Amino acid sequence: MHGDPPQRIRSKIAEMSERREKKGLGRMTFGVAAYSIVRDTEEEARKELARITDVKQCAAGYENYRQWLAGTKTRPTCFARRLFSQ
Numbered sequence: 001m002h003g004d005p006p007q008r009i010r011s012k013i014a015e016m017s018e019r020r021e022k023k024g025l026g027r028m029t030f031g032v033a034a035y036s037i038v039r040d041t042e043e044e045a046r047k048e049l050a051r052i053t054d055v056k057q058c059a060a061g062y063e064n065y066r067q068w069l070a071g072t073k074t075r076p077t078c079f080a081r082r083l084f085s086q
Helices: 006-022 042-052 062-070 076-084
Strands: none
């Protein structure tokens, strides 16, 4: 649920909870991951956000991103759009 708005997270949690309840399983614990970008100006913060969320093949760190994707079942294009869109 990384990067989803609260409304989407709420519906996902409700769906997962309902599915577990139907199977007689206990409640799950959910958590939130977040990060802060702190710079002197809004412009500098937005520039840093653009830098760290750039998943183009020419971007620095793209190889690490590819390695991470190799270990997930998430479709890369869908993931990148949802995770890094504003």
